[in-house]
Amino acid sequence: MRRRLSVPWFILLPAGLVLLWHAAVTEHWVTEGIIPAPAQVLKSWHTWIFGSGATMLSPYSGTWLDNVAYSGQRVLQGFALAALAAIPLGLMIGWNRLAARLIDPTVQLLRPVPITAWLPFAIAVFGIYDASALFLIGLGAFYPIVVNTTHGVRDTNLLLLRAARMMGAGPGTVLAKVVFPSALPSIFTGLRLGVGVAWTAVIVAEMIAVKSGLGYVLWDAYYVGRMDICVATMFSVGLLGFVSDRVIVWASRLLLRWRTLEAHV
Amino acid sequence: MIEIAGVWKEFAKGERRVLALQDIDLQVAPQEFAAILGPSGCGKSTLLNMVAGFDHPTRGTVRAGGEAILEPSPKRAVVFQEPALFPWYSVMENVVFGPKTQGQPAAEYRARAAQIIEQVGLKGFEASYPAELSGGMRQRVGIARVLIMQPEILLMDEPFGSLDAQTRSLMQELLLQVWERHHQTVLFVTHDIEEALLLADRVCVMTARPGRIKKSIQVRIPRPRAIEVTTSPEFNDLRREVLALIREESQRAATEAA
Numbered sequence: 001m002r003r004r005l006s007v008p009w010f011i012l013l014p015a016g017l018v019l020l021w022h023a024a025v026t027e028h029w030v031t032e033g034i035i036p037a038p039a040q041v042l043k044s045w046h047t048w049i050f051g052s053g054a055t056m057l058s059p060y061s062g063t064w065l066d067n068v069a070y071s072g073q074r075v076l077q078g079f080a081l082a083a084l085a086a087i088p089l090g091l092m093i094g095w096n097r098l099a100a101r102l103i104d105p106t107v108q109l110l111r112p113v114p115i116t117a118w119l120p121f122a123i124a125v126f127g128i129y130d131a132s133a134l135f136l137i138g139l140g141a142f143y144p145i146v147v148n149t150t151h152g153v154r155d156t157n158l159l160l161l162r163a164a165r166m167m168g169a170g171p172g173t174v175l176a177k178v179v180f181p182s183a184l185p186s187i188f189t190g191l192r193l194g195v196g197v198a199w200t201a202v203i204v205a206e207m208i209a210v211k212s213g214l215g216y217v218l219w220d221a222y223y224v225g226r227m228d229i230c231v232a233t234m235f236s237v238g239l240l241g242f243v244s245d246r247v248i249v250w251a252s253r254l255l256l257r258w259r260t261l262e263a264h265v
Numbered sequence: 266m267i268e269i270a271g272v273w274k275e276f277a278k279g280e281r282r283v284l285a286l287q288d289i290d291l292q293v294a295p296q297e298f299a300a301i302l303g304p305s306g307c308g309k310s311t312l313l314n315m316v317a318g319f320d321h322p323t324r325g326t327v328r329a330g331g332e333a334i335l336e337p338s339p340k341r342a343v344v345f346q347e348p349a350l351f352p353w354y355s356v357m358e359n360v361v362f363g364p365k366t367q368g369q370p371a372a373e374y375r376a377r378a379a380q381i382i383e384q385v386g387l388k389g390f391e392a393s394y395p396a397e398l399s400g401g402m403r404q405r406v407g408i409a410r411v412l413i414m415q416p417e418i419l420l421m422d423e424p425f426g427s428l429d430a431q432t433r434s435l436m437q438e439l440l441l442q443v444w445e446r447h448h449q450t451v452l453f454v455t456h457d458i459e460e461a462l463l464l465a466d467r468v469c470v471m472t473a474r475p476g477r478i479k480k481s482i483q484v485r486i487p488r489p490r491a492i493e494v495t496t497s498p499e500f501n502d503l504r505r506e507v508l509a510l511i512r513e514e515s516q517r518a519a520t521e522a523a
Binding site: 157159160162163164165166167168169173177178182184256257259261262 | 339342350353362
């Protein structure tokens with residue numbers, strides 16, 4: 001097959017959008033002073049990352065990495081908690097009819113409550129601490145993981161279950177050696193969706209329930225009229241969300257090698 | 266020894282109840298190769314599933330080795346129409362799944378696995394995954410993983426039904442070789458007349474739904490058999506007899522459906 005990847009087409013649309021943005025600011029299509037130009041955002045972002053430290057005049061200088069660490073850690077912890085609870089629970093709901101009857105209706109009833117609606121509750125119960133943020137992130141990431149795990153378990157091929165039982169496998173072996181690997185692709189879909197929700201939740205939580213992290217900076221910068229920092233924060237969150245998604249995809253490729261073989265045959 | 270006595274099977278289909286099997290009596294002697302032949306939808310797979318322990322009769326009893334069948338067991342190994350291999354395991358891991366699950370010593374079953382893999386013609390593919398194999402090779406794995414368990418009873422549910430004609434006849438010869446060597450008790454479900462006559466000692470022809478045993482025909486073609494016997498006059502006579510029985514049932518099923 002001929003390679004024709006010489007033109008990086010994917011760059012065209014983002015480049016065009018940035019140009020449009022630049023023109024909108026310099027040509028005064030938008031009200032002056034509200035939207036910063038791309039160059040201004042880039043410059044502020046640079047100072048935010050590499051600045052020599054926060055002062056009265058530039059309170060954001062050099063604080064980017066700390067805030068990324070705060071938010072990243074919360075996402076990691078909340079997401080891990082969610083996965084640890086949701087995967088076993090999803091396996092139970094999908095596998096056991098009694099567990100499904102006991103747990104699934106409650107999950108489905110609570111799931112439509114948006115995590116933003118949980119905010120006052122979380123603050124009232126956990127206060128303006130990390131626990132509030134972890135609760136919201138964990139809860140947000142929990143639903144897609146539990147739903148997809150359940151779905152994956154229920155999708156297990158009946159013949160594979162019969163084959164395993166015919167070869168002497170008891171319920172534990174069937175669950176570990178057949179149901180779990182069979183549900184794994186679906187579980188990874190849940191994890192990908194879950195990590196996306198986790199980043200949404202961390203920003204919401206930090207805007208209101210805690211006083212650090214990218215969400216806090218976003219809201220704080222908005223209040224003091226630093227739209228350049230707001231936009232830089234948006235890009236930062238987007239980038240981190242993208243990276244965490246790629247990490248999960250990479251892990252799934254590693255664990256689901258048999259599946260990539262199937263796709264190519 | 267498989268003993269099926271007075272077995273009825275009813276399925277609930279929404280509001281309706283469908284009678285799948287009606288008063289089946291069938292005995293398969295130790296070391297006998299019995300084929301069940303019938304039009305599609307006659308309940309032959311349901312019958313096999315009950316011997317496997319995947320399903321239970323509405324009425325009547327199914328026994329193997331004198332014991333009532335309550336659940337699946339490695340003593341009654343099943344080869345399915347779809348190979349039903351674990352796609353996340355390599356050929357070797359699929360083949361040793363049974364003995365490994367049953368907690369047999371690895372040293373012993375590894376050696377046996379190597380031997381069986383060679384016997385079914387998969388040497389060199391031990392590390393391959395099912396997705397990398399052809400349909401025929403996958404079914405070879407499906408056969409190898411039950412042979413390694415050294416079952417007394419072999420249950421085969423149209424195992425070569427989804428293979429192309431050439432591969433199918435190769436697999437039939439492979440099965441004949443395997444059976445000549447071990448003489449398991451075999452219950453083989455198929456809708457292919459030639460396949461049933463080539464492989465089995467006895468062919469039980471079933472009626473259209475509700476399935477009953479219409480006639481049981483002894484196949485007295487000497488063993489060891491090879492694919493060539495399918496052209497003998499003796500074979501042709503049997504084929505004509507069975508074909509007439511099957512056509513009756515297919516026509517009945519078609520007119521009843523219309």
